[in-house]
Amino acid sequence: MTYHPKSDFMAVMMQRGFLADCTDYQGLDEALIAGVVPGYIGFDATAKSLHVGSLIQIMTLRWLQKTGHKPITLMGGGTTKVGDPSFRAEERPLLTPAQIDDNISGIKQVFAKYLSYDDSSTGALMLNNAEWLDDLNYLDFLRDIGRHFSVNRMLSFESVKSRLDREQSLSFLEFNYMILQAYDFLELNRRYGCLVQFGGSDQWGNIVNGIDLTRRVLDHEIYGLTTPLLTTSDGKKMGKTADGAVWLNAEMRSPYEFWQFWRNTTDADVGRFLRLYTELPLDECDRLGALAGAEINEAKIVLANAVTTLCHGAEAAAGAAATAREVFEKGGIGDDLPTLIVGPDDLPLSIVQALVQTGLAKSGKDAKRLIAENGARIDDAPLTDAGLMLDAGALAAPVKLSAGKKRHALVQLG
Secondary structure (H helix, E strand, O other), X not given: OOOOOOOHHHHXXXXXXXXXXXXXXXXXXXXXXXXXXXXXXXXXXXXXXXEXXXXXXXXXXXXXXHOOOEEEEEEOOOHHHOOOOOXXXXXXXXXXXXXXXXXXXXXXXXXXXXXXXXXXXXXXXXXXXXXXXXXXXXXXXXXXXXXXXXXXXXXXXXXXXXXXXXXXXXXXXXXXXXXXXXXXXXXXXXXXXXXXXXXXXXXXXXXXXXXXXXXXXXXXXXXXXXXXXOEOOOOOEOOEEOOEEOEOXXXXXXXXXXXXHHHOOOHHHHHHHHHHHOOOOHHHHHHHHOOOOOHHHHHHHHHHHHHHHHHHOHHHHHHHHHHHHHHHHOOOOOOOOOEEEEOHHHOOEEHHHHHHHOOOOOOHHHHHHHHHOOOEEEXXXXXXXXXXXXXXXXXXXXXXXXXXXXXXXXXXXX
């Protein structure tokens, strides 16, 4: 549909490519004009960090705050104990409460970089749904909340239907997830006046459930807005690379590797990623995205610098850019490369293990294949001997290892 937004937030969502669908464009737009709108996204604590696949959601909340509204980051301390079955082929592994708490503390570090948590009217709130889910009385919950859900309708949701169509097991535990997520929206509206839930387009059914439940129980009008599920132009899932997820926490993915991920963006994605993942003006995003040939590489560097600055700070972005210049333009080592520190007791270290431990190869077999196919280099020279051992003499100075043209790491004595 063509809708011309009046509020700054809806204009940003539509103009920059954040909007997949909305339950009521006009209703939400009018609420955004009328006053400060609290809006939330839920994040289950299944890992110690979020990855780039969640960045479109984080940027949605950042824009909500920048346009004068109140973001709520809801940690799934309760729902993580169940696991979201949406579009998954099998049940998530269950985590202990201690693992969940540990993951939440890691995820909180990410949000602190993108949102301002303070006591102002637009200050972000960090909440945990364990606050209301952990102490639920099962019989009261069934009677008061469960009666509002139609199993027939729940079975029709694509996230559930796809599992059943493939005759893959869907446990009763997982089936409850969508009820709990709907209840989250109800509680956030009741306790904090939350008016809108954001999520990826795969969450549409869960979001609508929460809106229906809140309307039935509290007779309140609330809204849902979804963002597109992003893939790169070559069809890959956003945030995944050959060597794993692109995490947002520095200890799980170094700022240099993070910067390099964005620097390696496919030409066709540059303009779109500038609009979604940076705050550069739209006309500048369009200008940079339209560059061709060698000039598009400058646009990729602008993208990498801007996204890394938001996630890791300006100093880390400048350091990563400087390392990239050192490594790629001058053939040097660079200060910011991922580094494997080995002690005297670890020597001699086989070159195969060095490739694995630096993350340049997934396994010993992968490392040997890389060497056999002439894809590995040591100090910028071809690495041809899979039996090479690194001893104290070889490591008198840091050794630079490379896998292909774009992935590098250092090995040095500690």
